[in-house]
Amino acid sequence: MAGPDDPPALALENIGRRFGDTAALSGVSLALDAGEVVCLVGRSGCGKSSLLRLIAGVDQPDEGRILLNGAEVAGPGRFVEPEERNVGFMFQDYALFPHLTVEANIGFGLKALPRADARARVAEVIERVGIGALAGRFPHTLSGGEQQRVALARALAPRPVVLLMDEPFSNLDRGLREALRVETLAHLRALGTTAIMVTHDPEEALSAGDRVALMRKGRIVQAGTGYDIYDRPVSLYAAEFLSPGSRVEGLCRQGRIETPLGTYPAPAGSREGDRVVLFIRPQALSFAPQGEGVEARIVNRAFMGEREQFTLAVNGVAETLKLYASDRPHGAIGDWVHIIVNPGATLIFPHADTKCDS
Amino acid sequence: MTATAETQKPVSLTARSLSGRFWRFSAAFVAIAVLAPALALGWEAFGPSQGLWAHLLANVLTQAVVDTAILLAGVGLLVMALGTSAAWLVTAYAFPGRRILEWALLLPLAVPTYIIAYAYLDILHPVGPVQGTIRALLGYSSPREFRLPDVRSMAGCILLLGFVLYPYVYITTRAMFLTQAANLVEVSRTLGVRRSAVFWRVALPLARPAIAVGVSLALMETLNDIGASEFLGVRTLTISVYTTWVTRGDLAGAAQIALAMLAVVIVLLAMERYARRRQRYFATAQRARRFTPQHLGPIAGVAAFAVGIIPVLIGFVAPATYLTVEAAKRMKVNGISPRLYGETLNTILFAGAATLAVLVFGTVVAYAARALPGRATALFQRLSTLGYAMPGTVLAIGILIPVAALDGLIDRVSQMLFGVPTGLLLIGSGAALGYAYVARFLAIAAGSIESGYSRIPRSFDQAARSLGRTVGGTFRAVHLPLSKTALAAAGLLVFVDCMKELPATLLLRPLNFETLATHLYGEAARGTYEEAAVAALAIVLVGTLPVMLLARIGRRESGED
Structure with missing residues (x-):
């Protein structure tokens, strides 16, 4: 792995990019150590793909610097063309050249090598990714999963400084997607490849990377390990992006937060009279025996196999609450039940946060 | 230590690629070349005037x-x-x-x-x-x-x-x-x-x-x-432009009428756009x-x-x-006269050479706009396709003005330096005529090449660039092989159009140089009936090729085949 004095494999410093009047990216900073895999996650249009294009060099930033292994490849007065950066790029549509065989596609980026070396490298990559049977075929004869593997092999063949993956699994069926994600990450780990993966799926982001960077409107709003950002989202937006849940309004009084669901210890820095929003994830709720917790009415129950989702209404709470149960409790739609909230699993945000929820 | 084993340093860190600059510069050159005849017309018509407007208005x-x-x-x-x-x-x-x-x-x-x-x-x-x-x-x-x-x-x-x-x-x-x-x-x-x-x-x-x-x-x-x-x-x-120049030798007058025609063209163009x-x-x-x-x-x-x-x-x-x-x-x-064979050869050689040039220039313009997107390349592309709207006569007069001046200059310089008169080098060699064909038919090639490129996903360009190919290298490895059919179709259309072209050919051809089209024109204008029908038939037969192509495309698009 990288030594303490090595520069990061990739460093983004205060990147800005405008398209006409709209800022696609602003103030984006991020550093990846060698061998690190970072997931960029966010809604469509948040700027994650634009960021990849800047790193690859197929677009130029208006502000900020990009460094690969400590060398500046984009910055004020300096721009290194994409073909000279040695950055791997994997596309959502795989972008396999239809007029070339699988073998020729994988060898496409090895033009600088002597022919024999290039051929040996192609064979090596094909072997590693396990697509030996496809070598002589043309892309249109391959299945989606096979195309994905070829695209990975092609991007890895030139030993890129960093591998960029733009929604690499989104064109695959659900089951195949997970299998290929595990397989791809195993290859990256084995080769020690530094990689950025763009996705819009929070589950994929949390599970795939060493770190997750959550983007919104052209900015990175939070970066950290999956646990970090899931357990301590910096904003209501981050919390709602990463998991389902409900908002419950509360008021700060005498050092405690009062809500229709009960009272909670106020977070540090709260002042008397502050309005706050509690974000309650389904797993923070559970059914309680008669007489405990608060009363709730069952609005809907949906059986989903391994678990069952209850939608509940509580007097004084505007939004309905969701609760997951796996033990098939009794209770029909319209029945009144009792629920309790696990205080440690709720997140508290200032009320102002609710306004910016796009 | 696999991490360091599997990653290389970036190959080299030179700034700004030459390849990109070459494509952008070439596209600008093509655009200017297409635009030049129109500018020359304006120059000649409004330049050191012989005060012909009034005369022209009254008489012609x-x-x-x-x-x-x-x-x-x-x-x-x-x-x-x-x-x-x-x-x-x-x-x-x-x-x-x-x-x-x-x-x-x-x-x-x-x-x-x-x-x-x-x-x-x-x-x-x-x-x-x-x-x-x-x-x-x-x-x-x-x-x-x-x-x-x-x-x-x-x-x-x-x-x-x-x-x-x-x-x-x-x-x-x-x-x-x-x-x-x-x-x-x-x-x-x-x-x-x-x-x-x-x-x-x-x-x-x-x-x-x-x-x-x-x-x-x-x-x-x-x-x-x-x-x-x-x-x-x-x-x-059109006839007025032609006679004003050919029978009266009045270039400024021809330029002025041509300019009036351009006004009509602009109206038509606006309507089309x-x-x-x-x-x-x-x-x-x-x-x-x-x-x-x-x-x-x-x-x-x-x-x-x-x-x-x-x-x-x-x-x-x-x-x-x-x-x-x-x-x-x-x-x-009578069989076919050697003269007609010669004219057929002229036609094919000229149309063929012009087609090659048109394909090269059309590719430059379309690919520059594709690989280096931006206001400049988009403008070059638009300007370089304006030639299709210029009537052949107008274009020819516009080319004649700078080319005749240049020919005079070359002749003088050559006589001064080597004592050898070159005469009308550019017109005599057919270079001026080739220029006209290229300017007029570039739009056809650029359009059909561009629509070929539009079927190639952008991610192909980006993949090729990030795999180490330059702008030009990406063209050779990806766009050229993937747009061969579009290129061939464009070539056919342009070739046939060059072959049929009459008005610009009449004005810009070298002395005593005949194509099938000018042969036919000459006979018809003289009222003699010799081999014109043979020449005309040849033109019509070749002209049916692009029609068949068009019919095939039409069938494919309407979902039958």
Whole structure:
């Protein structure tokens, strides 16, 4: 792995990019150590793909610097063309050249090598990714999963400084997607490849990377390990992006937060009279025996196999609450039940946060 | 330590690629070259003036403007009526022979305006086959007792041009009917519009942008025409430009009339652009679905076919048959003269060389706009495709001005330095003519290459670049192999257009240099009938190649094959 004095494999410093009047990216900073895999996650249009294009060099930033292994490849007065950066790029549509065989596609980026070396490298990559049977075929004869593997092999063949993956699994069926994600990450780990993966799926982001960077409107709003950002989202937006849940309004009084669901210890820095929003994830709720917790009415129950989702209404709470149960409790739609909230699993945000929820 | 083993340092960190600069610079060069003739015209017309405007206005221009306006209006109306009704007939009705008619209606495109005029001068001659037959049927014995109105008239010119130019409207309108009308027509039927009223209430308003595009293209061809108006005695602006320069040697005067023609072109161009924008709006507003035609009974079906075939008979079958018969007669008696062989060779060599140049330049412009997107390359692309709207005569005069000056300069310098006069080097070598072909037909190549590129996903470019290919390397490894078909189609279209080209060729060809088209023009203008029919037949035959290509594309697009 990288030594303490090595520069990061990739460093983004205060990147800005405008398209006409709209800022696609602003103030984006991020550093990846060698061998690190970072997931960029966010809604469509948040700027994650634009960021990849800047790193690859197929677009130029208006502000900020990009460094690969400590060398500046984009910055004020300096721009290194994409073909000279040695950055791997994997596309959502795989972008396999239809007029070339699988073998020729994988060898496409090895033009600088002597022919024999290039051929040996192609064979090596094909072997590693396990697509030996496809070598002589043309892309249109391959299945989606096979195309994905070829695209990975092609991007890895030139030993890129960093591998960029733009929604690499989104064109695959659900089951195949997970299998290929595990397989791809195993290859990256084995080769020690530094990689950025763009996705819009929070589950994929949390599970795939060493770190997750959550983007919104052209900015990175939070970066950290999956646990970090899931357990301590910096904003209501981050919390709602990463998991389902409900908002419950509360008021700060005498050092405690009062809500229709009960009272909670106020977070540090709260002042008397502050309005706050509690974000309650389904797993923070559970059914309680008669007489405990608060009363709730069952609005809907949906059986989903391994678990069952209850939608509940509580007097004084505007939004309905969701609760997951796996033990098939009794209770029909319209029945009144009792629920309790696990205080440690709720997140508290200032009320102002609710306004910016796009 | 696998991490360091599997990653390399970036190959090199030089700033700004030469390859990108080369493509951008080349695209700028092409755009300027195409634009130069128009600028030269303005320079000559408004430059050190000989004060000819007043004279021109009084003696030439007024009549020419009026005649041109009448011709454009007449041809416009005729192609609109013929093209739209033909398109509706083959889209809205199913009858025996409809499939044949669908592509046959394109055939008149293969007949250049000067050839249809040449052919009908003879077909409709007072002692020609048509009038002879009519007289025989009616029992008259001499043209003095009975004759049809002379084809050498404004009306004759409008009719003949209309019957070879209507396919422009037919193509655009039919495409619109095929892809857009289905849903709307069916909805209108459910809202109570009768079948017979659908055309006027739904289809026609829907097709207006397509019709406007087709009509403006047909009118640009009308404005470009020199042969038909000359043979049929219509004094258009084009003819005025030609005679002002060729017979009076007045370049400034020719430039001034040419500039007036450019004004007309700009109006047509504006009409086309405006309509195209609206067409795009319509195209995105509706999903494409096949139109279900109404089946006609046997009698109505035969009638529909009979009506539909009329434009094909007049615009293609009759002139082509006439030319075949005349050419066969001629060849049986005299064979083909070496002179005609030489002219054929000239035509093929010149058209071939120009086609190669057009493909190279068209590729440069289209690929620069693709690989280096930005305002500059988009502007170069737009400018370099403006040549298609310039009538050949206007373009030729615009080229003549700088080229003649340059030729004079080269001659003087050469005489001074080497004591050798070069004469008219650029015009004499045909370089000026090649320049005209390239400028005029670049739009065809650039357009069809661009549409070839549009089928290549952008991610291919980015993948190739990030895998280490330069801008030019990406072109060679990805775009060239993937757009070969588009390139071949573009080459065919350009080659045939160069081969048929008459007005610019007349003005810019080297001395004593003849192509098939100029040969025909010369004979027709002199009123001699030697080998012109053979030359004309050759042009028409080659001209049917792109028509077949067009018919194939049309079939593919309408979902049949």
